[in-house]
Amino acid sequence: MGNEYRIALAGNPNTGKTTLFNALTGLRQHTGNWAGKTVTLASGTVAYKDKTFHLIDLPGTYSLFSNSKDEETARNYIVFEQPDVTLVVLDATSLERNFNLALQVLEMAKNVVICINLIDMAEEQGIHINEKLLTRKLGVPVIKVSARNKTGFPLLLDTLDRIVTGKIECHPMTITYSDEIEEQIKKMEPKVKAIIGDRLSSRWVALRLLDGDEALLDELNKYLVREGTS
Amino acid sequence: MDGSKVVKLAEAEKGNVIKITSIQLDGVMRRRLLDLGFVAGADVEVVRKSPLGDPIAYRVSQTTIALRKEESMKIEGELMSNGK
Ligand SMILES: Nc1nc2c(ncn2[C@@H]2O[C@H](COP(=O)(O)OP(=O)(O)O)[C@@H](O)[C@H]2O)c(=O)[nH]1
Numbered sequence: 436m437g438n439e440y441r442i443a444l445a446g447n448p449n450t451g452k453t454t455l456f457n458a459l460t461g462l463r464q465h466t467g468n469w470a471g472k473t474v475t476l477a478s479g480t481v482a483y484k485d486k487t488f489h490l491i492d493l494p495g496t497y498s499l500f501s502n503s504k505d506e507e508t509a510r511n512y513i514v515f516e517q518p519d520v521t522l523v524v525l526d527a528t529s530l531e532r533n534f535n536l537a538l539q540v541l542e543m544a545k546n547v548v549i550c551i552n553l554i555d556m557a558e559e560q561g562i563h564i565n566e567k568l569l570t571r572k573l574g575v576p577v578i579k580v581s582a583r584n585k586t587g588f589p590l591l592l593d594t595l596d597r598i599v600t601g602k603i604e605c606h607p608m609t610i611t612y613s614d615e616i617e618e619q620i621k622k623m624e625p626k627v628k629a630i631i632g633d634r635l636s637s638r639w640v641a642l643r644l645l646d647g648d649e650a651l652l653d654e655l656n657k658y659l660v661r662e663g664t665s
Numbered sequence: 666m667d668g669s670k671v672v673k674l675a676e677a678e679k680g681n682v683i684k685i686t687s688i689q690l691d692g693v694m695r696r697r698l699l700d701l702g703f704v705a706g707a708d709v710e711v712v713r714k715s716p717l718g719d720p721i722a723y724r725v726s727q728t729t730i731a732l733r734k735e736e737s738m739k740i741e742g743e744l745m746s747n748g749k
């Protein structure tokens with residue numbers, strides 16, 4: 436069991452998540468429920484060195500702020516089920532749009548890998564992406580792949596391996612808000628931390644409370660009850 | 666030259682390009698528009714108006730998105746180009 440890890444795939448619709456999932460798992464896919472929910476997510480396995488990665492294909496969304504059932508499912512999985520790594524799949528030809536979701540994930544999870552897919556198409560269009568610069572700015576590994584041509588996979592798998600074994604430590608960039616919001620976060624964070632401990636990011640929870648996200652608050656309550664009794 | 670003219674997205678003409686300056690909406694609606702790419706500083710092009718002017722299709726961040734008038738009335742920006 437010690438060598439099994441869960442890797443969740445998040446991304447906008449049409450970024451090639453399923454293509455990547457199928458290429459990596461060789462279509463060894465099965466669907467299953469999680470945490471007693473009615474939602475089914477596709478999962479499949481990849482063997483790498485002495486490890487087994489369980490890939491989970493989350494619903495494709497533009498955001499993770501519970502405006503829809505899909506967004507709620509993806510968000511709840513990342514935040515409450517806490518996969519070992521969240522792999523954010525981006526469309527290399529549409530990075531501006533895709534980074535909305537990527538930045539949201541970087542705020543809510545620590546172990547994140549940014550996978551820039553469709554790199555073959557981007558190159559055709561003359562789009563050049565400096566992944567080293569992005570890695571430095573974002574504080575997490577950024578890897579270019581083509582799920583269709585199966586390029587970039589060795590580096591991607593090696594990076595996942597290094598994260599789960601602690602050889603790479605992710606330090607996702609912190610997004611700084613206006614002084615007014617930062618002040619409120621500072622006031623709330625200790626109180627939030629007293630309730631949730633270190634299980635979730637207290638900064639992220641404080642932000643959602645400021646946002647007035649009631650669906651999240653409900654989910655948080657359920658989570659705390661679950662955790663408290665286990 | 667001070668050609669900067671502020672218009673509401675709902676009032677822009679086909680071909681106009683507008684740089685968004687403000688979104689006067691709150692809550693879930695605001696969040697949704699931000700997620701779709703209607704953020705301050707973004708360039709938006711009016712691609713199509715339906716006969717009754719509602720909804721209107723906009724090009725934003727490489728995607729075409731239709732907004733209802735009640736949404737596009739609340740988004741303002743500078744007219745960058747009238748597309749002519
Ligand atoms: N050129 C190219 N096309 C890709 C690549 N990955 C996926 N696609 C195509 O992009 C489309 C969407 O892929 P899909 O895996 O269904 O995306 P999902 O919605 O994120 O699961 C399909 O037509 C794929 O064949 C890639 O790396 N290169």
Ligand SMILES: [Mg+2]
Pocket residue numbers: 452453495
């Ligand atoms: Mg898919």
